[in-house]
Amino acid sequence: MHNLFFFSLTYKKPLQEVEKFLSKHNQYLETFYEEKKFIFSGRKIPRIGGVILCTASNLEEAEKIYHNDPFYKEGIAEYNIIEFQPTKMNEMFKQIVSH
Secondary structure (H helix, E strand, C coil), X not given: CCEEEEEEEEECCCHHHHHHCHHHHHHHHHHHHHCCCEEEEEECCCCCEEEEEEEECCHXXXXXXXXXXXXXXXXXXXXXXXXXXXXXXXXXXXXXXXX
8 A cells, every 4th residue: 555645735825826727736636636646635724725635655756746736836835745654544445545
């Protein structure tokens, strides 16, 4: 099983700037969903950023993944990464992360 990486994004620019790159950010998300690297993603409430749960073999791979995000490239959002190895989970989640 790969390690999991919790990406916590915090916007550094106003929502007006976020909106300009939202389409490209969504394309970035779709790319890594297709590669089975992303498990879930969504907006923070209130809308100050977002979260992504990523699976990767190591921190270096996780960093390469988020460096592709237009929000990162354009300085729209700051990434805070938490690497963890799930040790206890329900059956549904176990099926998701064991593939």
